[in-house]
Amino acid sequence: MSQCHMLQYLARSTYPCWGHLAEAVRSAPERLQFTRGLQEVWSVHGRSVLTAFDLSPFPVVCDLGGSSGALAKECTALYPECTVTVFDIPEVVQMVKEHFSFPEEGRIHFHEGDFFKDRLPEANLFILARILHDWSDEKCSHLLQRVYHSCTPGGGILVVESLLDEDRRGPLTTLLYSLNMLVQTEGQERTASEYCSLISSAGFVDFQFKKTGHTYDAILARK
Ligand SMILES: C[S@@+](CC[C@H](N)C(=O)[O-])C[C@H]1O[C@@H](n2cnc3c(N)ncnc32)[C@H](O)[C@@H]1O
Structure with missing residues (x-):
């Protein structure tokens, strides 16, 4: 049966509503709620993405777009030698300092x-968790080149994303995330090969990825 009416409804009603979500997220209460929502997932999945590879050779970590510092907290708990700089836009950093607490003070900086x-x-290590899926290939390449230049020789990049299967027919959750990215951002979910191509083009080598069996997967590459 034709799906024409539902598609028209989604295009004419639902889609325009979603088009205003970015403005909603820019308001302070919405930003706080979004940031609280983002942090929750790492109490469940943080360990699996941070232990997919041994990160102990990387004591100086920068979590780019690290938001509330939730993944940074998991990282300092798992790797006692590491310090993490959480890099984010001023509005987010100020909000996090006001509303979130940091018992690991001294090992996490904003x-x-x-x-x-x-x-x-x-x-030594840049973490990009749920960052690249927000952006076009061009912007990802630009960001990855900047990361490459700031990464110490022998250092690495840990990309945390939900990986699409190579045939792009699953997993279903990741396909739905990708649709969400299309609506809300200029990005998309990608396959491991697509990430390999983007990350290698920026100069990184030794590309490896691990499917964790949970929602988010891990990619490591070295400078
Ligand atoms: C989808 S969230 C991911 C947050 C976190 N990495 C996580 O996985 O929970 C994207 C983050 O990137 C930050 N961000 C977006 N554009 C940025 C920019 N140009 N410079 C720095 N941070 C940025 C946002 O403020 C937000 O915290």
């Missing part, structure tokens, strides 16, 4: 900036 324009801190 840095305000725009990762497309401002100087990135030097680090």
Whole structure:
């Protein structure tokens, strides 16, 4: 049976509503709720993405777009030697300092900036969790090149995303996330090969990925 009417309804009613979500997220209460929502997942899935590879050779970590620092907290708990700089836009960093608590004080620092324009801190490991899926291939390449330049030789990049199967027919959850990205952002979910191509083009080598069996998967590459 034709799905024409539902598609028209989604296009004419639902889709325009979603088009205003970015404005909603820009309001302070919505931003706080979004950030609280983002952090919750790492109490469940943080360990699986941070132990997919041994990250102990990387004591100086920068979590780009690290939001509330939830993944940074998991990282400092799992790797006692590491310190993490959480890099995010000023509005998010200020809100996090006001509303979130940090018992690991001293090992987690916040840095305000725009990762497309401002100087990135030097680090042994850059974590990009749910960052690349927000952006077009062009913007991902630009960001990855900037990360490559700030990464110490022998350092690495850990990309945390939900990976699409190579035939792009699943997993279903990731396909739905990808549709969501199409509506809300300029990005999409990608396959491991697509990430490999983007990350390798920026200069990184030794691309490896691990499907964790949970919602988010892990990719590691080295400089
Ligand atoms: C989808 S959230 C992911 C947050 C976190 N990494 C996680 O997985 O929970 C994207 C994050 O990137 C940040 N961000 C977006 N554009 C940015 C930019 N130009 N510079 C720095 N941070 C940015 C947002 O403020 C937000 O915290």
